[in-house]
Every structure is written in structure tokens, then in C-alpha cells.
Amino acid sequence: MSAISAGQSTRSAPVMNLEANYQLVSAERLVEIADRYHWIVGPIHRASEYVRQMPFFDFVERMTAAQDFKGCACQLYHHSATFPKVMGLMLGLTPLSENHMMPFYAGHAFGEATHHQLLMRWMLQHRLLCEADDIGKVITTPETNACVNLAYQMAVEQDRDKWLVALNCGIERCSNDFFKAVAPKMHRLGVGDEYFNIHVEADEHHSIMGLEHISATSSAARREVLIAKALEGITLWAAMLHSWIGMTAVPVFDLDGRLAKRTVWQGY
Numbered sequence: 419m420s421a422i423s424a425g426q427s428t429r430s431a432p433v434m435n436l437e438a439n440y441q442l443v444s445a446e447r448l449v450e451i452a453d454r455y456h457w458i459v460g461p462i463h464r465a466s467e468y469v470r471q472m473p474f475f476d477f478v479e480r481m482t483a484a485q486d487f488k489g490c491a492c493q494l495y496h497h498s499a500t501f502p503k504v505m506g507l508m509l510g511l512t513p514l515s516e517n518h519m520m521p522f523y524a525g526h527a528f529g530e531a532t533h534h535q536l537l538m539r540w541m542l543q544h545r546l547l548c549e550a551d552d553i554g555k556v557i558t559t560p561e562t563n564a565c566v567n568l569a570y571q572m573a574v575e576q577d578r579d580k581w582l583v584a585l586n587c588g589i590e591r592c593s594n595d596f597f598k599a600v601a602p603k604m605h606r607l608g609v610g611d612e613y614f615n616i617h618v619e620a621d622e623h624h625s626i627m628g629l630e631h632i633s634a635t636s637s638a639a640r641r642e643v644l645i646a647k648a649l650e651g652i653t654l655w656a657a658m659l660h661s662w663i664g665m666t667a668v669p670v671f672d673l674d675g676r677l678a679k680r681t682v683w684q685g686y
Contacts, residue, residue, distance in 0.1 A: 458648060459629070460675060461649060462583075466588070469595070473660065473663075487600075490662040492546075500566050565655055565657070578631070584650065590628075642673055649671040656669050
């Protein structure tokens with residue numbers, strides 16, 4: 419399934435400032451939550467830290483102009499535009515027994531709904547695209563589609579815990595690392611923007627807030643399933659980022675969040 423249909427209109431409605439939608443979580447609260455869910459926080463943090471050391475972040479550090487980010491921005495637009503749709507699908511398919519999760523899904527979708535418009539505005543401002551409709555000519559990488567399709571799969575499956583650990587806890591943490599690297603770099607280049615800034619706080623909030631909605635489970639087998647799903651999300655995120663810079667890099671992790679297979683980096 420493509421991340422966005424080529425014929426979709428890219429003309430933007432007015433973009434609202436969404437920073438007020440995210441309440442920052444105190445450092446003490448973060449530690450308390452992490453300690454309570456150490457069984458999955460540990461593997462996620464180890465895997466995401468490995469990704470943070472991969473070549474994509476060297477690429478970001480070496481950028482000298484906004485144009486260097488063009489290929490990444492075009493792919494990121496497709497990912498960003500699809501994200502709230504997938505959350506809406508999760509909301510729309512919610513069974514009666516899970517109705518208590520509807521405000522959570524709706525709030526997340528609402529928070530993400532206009533982010534792609536912010537990115538489009540930035541791309542046009544710095545002439546990465548001549549006009550908004552040019553985004554329809556972009557061919558999304560298989561890795562970008564795979565990362566998006568994982569979310570579609572989980573929305574259809576309606577396994578709340580898998581959704582939370584993979585999307586909210588795993589991918590959102592990696593997204594937070596991404597924006598923590600990209601946002602200050604864009605400011606150093608003189609092209610900083612609200613789009614990059616808001617995700618530094620928003621994704622940290624998302625990566626934590628999902629933990630407290632995980633079902634209480636004492637089953638070791640079930641916990642392994644959830645850890646594996648979270649790490650799958652991190653693998654697909656890492657592969658997606660590197661595809662944006664012409665690389666094949668697919669880190670696979672064991673259940674402890676450590677590299678399980680040698681990752682071959684090609685094309686960099």
C-alpha cells in the first residue's frame with residue numbers, strides 16, 4: 419500500500435500551532451514510568467540508541483544547506499501525511515470493548531493531522547519544491563512504505579498492546595531522536611522551522627504516554643511478542659531513514675535490543 423496516492427491534493431488548509439496540545443512530562447515522571455515498564459523500555463532504548471549511531475545521523479551532521487535534505491524531506495512528507503490517517507483507521511476500527519482508548523487515538527491523530535502541511539510550507543519556502551503538487555511525482559522507497567504498512571497492519575489487527583509498543587513507544591522514540599538531530603541542524607543552517615521544533619517535544623510525549631495504556635500482563639511469552647513487535651518497528655524505521663540517503667541498512671535486534679545480525683551498509 420503506497421504511503422500516499424499520487425493524485426491526492428497537496429493544497430493546504432491554514433495550519434494551526436499545535437504545541438499547546440502536548441503536555442510535557444517531568445523528568446521524575448519519565449523515570450517512574452520507565453522503571454515500571456523496564457522489561458520493554460530497556461530493549462527499546464538499546465535498539466534506538468544503536469540506530470542513533472548509524473550513518474544517517476552522520477549525513478545530517480554534514481549537511482550544508484536545506485537542499486541537502488530534499489530527498490529526505492520528500493519521503494518524510496509521505497510518511498508524515500499518512501501517519502494521522504493510520505491513527506484514524508485505528509480509531510475507526512476500535513471494537514466496543516476498547517472504546518476507552520478512543521480519546522487516546524483521536525488525540526494522537528489530531529496532534530499529527532497538519533504536520534505534513536508545516537513540512538510542505540517549509541519545502542516551498544526554501545525551494546526544495548517548485549510547487550506543492552510536485553510532491554505527487556515522488557516515488558516512495560520500499561522501506562518508507564514498509565514502515566507505514568506496519569502501522570496499517572497493526573490497525574487492522576487491532577492488538578492495542580502491539581500498536582502501543584511499536585508505534586508509540588518504539589517508532590516515536592526513534593522519531594524523537596531524528597528530530598533532536600535535525601531540528602538544531604536546521605537552525606544552524608539558518609532554515610529552522612516549527613515543523614522540526616514541535617516534534618522534539620511531541621514525539622517524546624508520544625513515546626512515553628503509550629506505556630501506561632499497555633495491558634497488565636504477567637506472561638513471559640506475551641512480553642516477548644510485544645518486545646519483538648517494538649523492535650520490528652525500530653528496524654523498519656532505521657531502514658526507512660537510510661533509504662532516504664541511498665543506503666540499504668536493516669538492523670535486526672534480539673529480544674534484549676542488541677544487534678542480532680550483522681548489518682550490511684551499502685551505497686553510502
